[in-house]
Amino acid sequence: MTRRVVVTGLGAVCGLGLDWQTMWEGLCEGRSAIRAWQLPGIEDFPVRYAAPVDDEAFALRHGVDDGLDRPMERRMRFGLAAAGQALADAGLDTAAGAGRPVGRVGTAVGSGVPERDPYELLAAFGEDGRPSWQALYARRAELDRAGGLFCTNDALATGIAARHRLRGPALNFSTACAGATHAIGHGFRMIRRGEVDAMLVGGADSVLNLPTMTGLHLLGAPSTSELFGDRLCRAFDRDRSGLVAAEGAAMLVLESEESARRRGAEIYAEVAGFGSSLDAYQVTAPHPEGKGAALAMSRALADGAVEPDEVDSVNAHGTSTPLNDPIETRAIKDVFAGGGRYRKLAVTANKTMLGHLIAAAGAPELIATVLSVRDGIVPPTLNLENPDPACDLDYVPDKARHQEVSVAVSNSFGFGGLNASLVVRGYEH
């Protein structure tokens, strides 16, 4: 069985807004969620810019009524909120009892690494004043139940499934910054081959905590520059100096065309193809020729039976890191070399406005890709003031562009060369 797969629901929680409409409006207006930031109480942490979620606004919108005010990991809180939005948007909010019946629905998410409590090991001090594992076990009741030690990676997918009574498979993907894109791609495939009728897919992550940010900083991943203020994320610019971390979640409801039409659901766009690859190069750097990135894009196009010259836009991984941007540029040029198609592509880097949501990054970027196709708008790449000579594509600088987008590709490339791409097409019955 091979079925067409369409998008019927969207949900987002990110620095740009607490729903997909606000996020999309912000992207189209070229607003950035990146701002001066510091870890709570820490003035000297070298990373000084990020794109956090507005906690006060979130609490007002999703607090007590949604049950999201209880202690839980931030990625969990944002993910549950975005999932509820997406299911309600699709008219499938079974938790609220208002959903219209649909067949088998599963869940697939990418949700990053657990948010560890930086102080958890203080519980290892025993009465003798020395740390031991035995003492930690004796004091285990003091450990933070909402922290990463107990909030294992499957908590989000299964939490969503339990909350919304989704009985299909519940999967968590662990492919670093490509996690959400892998989740979406595999959810798409499960519907296409007839395993399920619909999937709630996407990602949630928050790295804005001391243990995780320390790990990222020691790798040299986030920018520590203060030269550009909140214009720090400079994908494809020669002055780019590293990623700008963000947090949040985005979820989509994917559904078989047959199911969506039977329900009379609004269809935003069609997911046409998915491709993945490995770099087989280094853990610490992408393949210098962009081999893995090109393979993921080529496979996604082939999977969707889409020719490169049908593609109008690429939502780039575009991290603003010294290595990614020229390598991704090269990969795009390789894939779209035929007839010089790459010269006609509108390439956009949403991370210049959203920041890098790490494992979740592919989800808001796919929502932007879907809406780009639906609305005929390509959001801009901000802060591209001094283009890198090695980055010589049309990156839609500064302002959104109104243009027809029939087919678009969205890229996510994870640490260690774990790559994934999706192809989105305008829906026509």
Add this chain to the structure above:
Amino acid sequence: MTNLDAVRLTAPGLYTAAGVDPASLWEALVAGKDTGRPYEVASGPWPGTDTVFLVDDPDAATLGVHRRVLRTSEKQARMALYGARLSLAGPAGSGPVGGERWGLYLGLPTVDEELLRFTALDGLRAAAGSPDRVAALYAREVPPFSGLSHLNSTAAAHISAAFGLTGAMAAYSPFSDAGLEALIDGVLSVAEGENEAAVVGAVSPKVHPLLFPQYEELGWNGATPGEGAAFLLAARAEDVPVLQDASEHGGTAAARLAGYGRAFGAEGADRTAAIAEAVHTALEMARTDADGIGWVLPDAVWTTAGEQAQRAALDQVFAGAAERPAVIGTEPATGVLGPAHPLAHVLLALHGLAGGRRLAAAEGGAVREEALPVSRALVLACGARGQVCAVVLEGAGR
């Protein structure tokens, strides 16, 4: 189009406390061999777990990699890399391994490793009132590559780099269902033409003191943890005769994934129903029923709720069967292996299917070997929070 019959499962790579191949595990189970090792950290506070099923941490020479790989990996990534190496030793002996059509599908636990060593904890305690000092301590004491070594997917990067795998991939986490998800999607990637071959594997968490409070919070039933990795190769049926040449290197006759099912049930009756549904889906896809299963390898479920649900579901599924198939797994010789557990079961089942044998419970907790009446085995995986996967394996002639 999906054609499961076009795919064969071969080239086992198994690393557990019982040894480095399915035959050793089989023999250990039949002989009732004691494969546990003392675990001093756990003695005292964790009754019954002063012995666990540990494996040695593979060094760079064993792994065939440069020493720098050790800096960006934790023990579980190294166990995974070793499992992959054991699996691919056979195919590598008979032809080229890797390339653009060789994919990788992994089941991975979370890396439950402390970021600060105990030697830094006095400093943490002294700095606790000052977030800036705590941040400075973290910057000083956290290992420089912890951002990679604590990232479970780094195992995929190491394996792909070691074997030149650039095909389609995915990695799932963190519990036993992740292992069977990897198998199902790895096989599908070959069946649907995306890969010519897919390395499929899963690894256990490193046995670490932080695991115990985590397991306890999730409803731990006292099952003994173990370490290990289980890998195999899903390859196109037409390529398997070549790969079969590897049998003398520890391989086994090829079998196939005949059916699979996956579902979710949060708790109680829902969880039981989800397990039964996944099994029925797998049986239906395999065009068989409960009577067509000769051996059931249930998950080594380590939560009380999961254990009850699995038992109830199997009772339901096999209620009408003429004869209840043997139900036994590897736990007595390996402990609970997390994502690697169901794949270790898959490898044990493939070994049995190849020889027309199965393992069955004997008196006094012993294990005996007997003829396999039907050349099909059912392997289950039940994640700690209600995730379920079921696969039916079938012996396949060349």
